[in-house]
Amino acid sequence: MKRRNFLKNTAATAAGAMVIPTIVPSSVFGKNAPSNKINIGQIGCGRIARDHDMPGVWQYDIARLMAVSDVDSKRMEDGKKLTEDYYNKKTGNNNAVDVKMYSDYKEMLLNKDIDAVIISTPDHWHAQPAMEAALAGKDIYLQKPNSLTVEEGRLMSDIVNRQGVILQIGTQQRSSAQFRRAAELVRNGRIGKLHTVKIGLPGDPPGPVFPEMPVPKNLNFSMWLGPTPEVSYTEKLVHPQEDYGRPGWLRHENYGAGMITGWGQHHYDSAAWGMDTEYTGPISVESIAEFPKSGSWNVHGDFMVKHEYENGITVFTSGGYPNGIRYEGTDGWIFVTRGPYRATESDPIPEGSTKALDASDPEILKSKIGENEIHLYVSEEQHGNWLDCIQSRKQPISPVEIGHRACTVCLISHIAMKVPGILQWNPKAEKFINNDLANSMLSRPQRYPYGTNYVKW
Incomplete structure (x- = not known):
């Protein structure tokens, strides 16, 4: 019996005695345990994460977003609050979940209670965390594009397939x-x-030339730059500090x-x-x-x-x-x-x-x-298909x-x-x-x- 059906039947038997299941680490019962949820960590808490990826996952009861990571501590704290507010409202419990924060996603990958990660980072931070998540045995939802270069994209695909993890690309x-x-x-x-x-x-x-600016105290700019050349900070080439509008990094090579x-x-x-x-x-x-x-x-x-x-x-x-x-x-x-x-x-x-x-x-x-004609893969929603495939271990619609x-x-x-x-x-x-x-x-x-x-x- 699938976890989803088990949970549904159990909830009906309990006649409303349980509002929402307690988070149970997958390490306790194994990935297919009936009382288990898919525990997910969010890497990158910016625009696409808040508007699309986080809501895309937490709409499904089988998933639980339990951790967030960002090199901008302000955005990370906003991601934590956004997630906790959602679960509090959904359950009617003001302490429904305590979302963990990680300033370095590599520490998140060491958490054995986390089954899967969503990577909603800038393009130059796609391939490396996806590779490292695969090596850590985590299933992955990765925003497109796959990679910054053809070479790193090939390496990432090879590692993901070798590790046998479920990776869904966000080509919804x-x-x-x-x-x-x-x-x-x-x-x-x-x-x-x-x-x-x-x-x-x-x-x-x-656009115009944007002036050099002091690095905000809440931003680890060196880590944000990652593998790209070291340059001076200016907000218009990173992301807005006061809102979640379209970031300027999208317009720099x-x-x-x-x-x-x-x-x-x-x-x-x-x-x-x-x-x-x-x-x-x-x-x-x-x-x-x-x-x-x-x-x-x-x-x-x-x-x-x-x-x-x-x-x-x-x-x-x-x-x-x-x-x-x-x-x-x-x-x-x-x-x-x-x-x-x-x-x-x-x-x-x-x-x-x-x-x-x-x-x-x-x-x-x-x-x-x-x-007898060609029938293509049917998916009703990209994040839901990923979660289904985490359970079934079948390939998702966008492997x-x-x-x-x-x-x-x-x-x-x-x-x-x-x-x-x-x-x-x-x-x-x-x-x-x-x-x-x-x-x-x-x-x-x-x-x-x-x-x-x-x-x-």
Whole structure:
């Protein structure tokens, strides 16, 4: 009997005698014990954690968020309060849970009572904690993009798979019915032979030069920088100190690549679902892009990227297309987007139509997928699917290798923005063919002692 059903039946028998089960460490009874909850630690307590990941998990009774970690003590304390307030209100008990705080996530990973972690950190702090969590035997929910570089993404995927932990990437479009429906229709030939995919993805605007500032006492700035170069602090290149608005690190290449990875992994992941290329990649990539000529923000602005795949499909990505994915085949087209959905309050709202699913012929969308046709993985919600898979030990809808492959498309696109001409890519070897400059960008120097190069495994 699954833990969820056991708890439900037990609660019914008790006739309301127990408001909420006491936290019982998994080490007491084992992962499948009927009285056990999945005890979770939250790494990173910023915007995406507060608005999306923490609520995404604590809505499920089988999970218990019991610890938080952040290099900004103010945000860590806010995360603790947010969590405790939620459980207090839910249970009617003002002392429902005492959330532990860790200024260093590595100490959290030593806590054997914690079964799993959510990693909601900036992009340059994704791969290393995911690797270390896997080595500690923790299951992982990891915000996209998988990694800062192709090299560290490959290492992370290999370690996660070797350790046998359940890792779910936060590409939650896979749990949106319209993206699955579009991919199923395309995979089952409802628009004929697929030949072209057009992906709408905006760039970021430039900004002014931001002055050097004193480091806030609540921020461990050296640890926040992690493996990236040592630079002077300015708030606009880290995160807001007074609110949880969109952080400035998203617009600096030390910490990510801009929208090509920020939203790009969502769309490339979804497109690969429909293209049946989830475990491979393009064979060529070329791009043109505009970059700021001044100012502190330096990620790409307007751009276009072209990918060619071995199966004959060509993918174009640009901010000139509507935000979403348009599959074009010999017999019609299908367009899919998020509609009005936003993961966080500060996410930009798509311009124009918010129709989530459209086609050249409305009858295409009414088509029934037959019993013997391709049926894709069904998930109603990304965090819930992760928790289910922690129990069942089955692979989640967005496993690490699929995430790595989608992230790789983003990262080689960013490289193509910097290296002119058509770049030939070997998706099996994960190397560019006969281009040393492009290959040199598949990794970055890492500032000791931080970075995946210094993880012992």
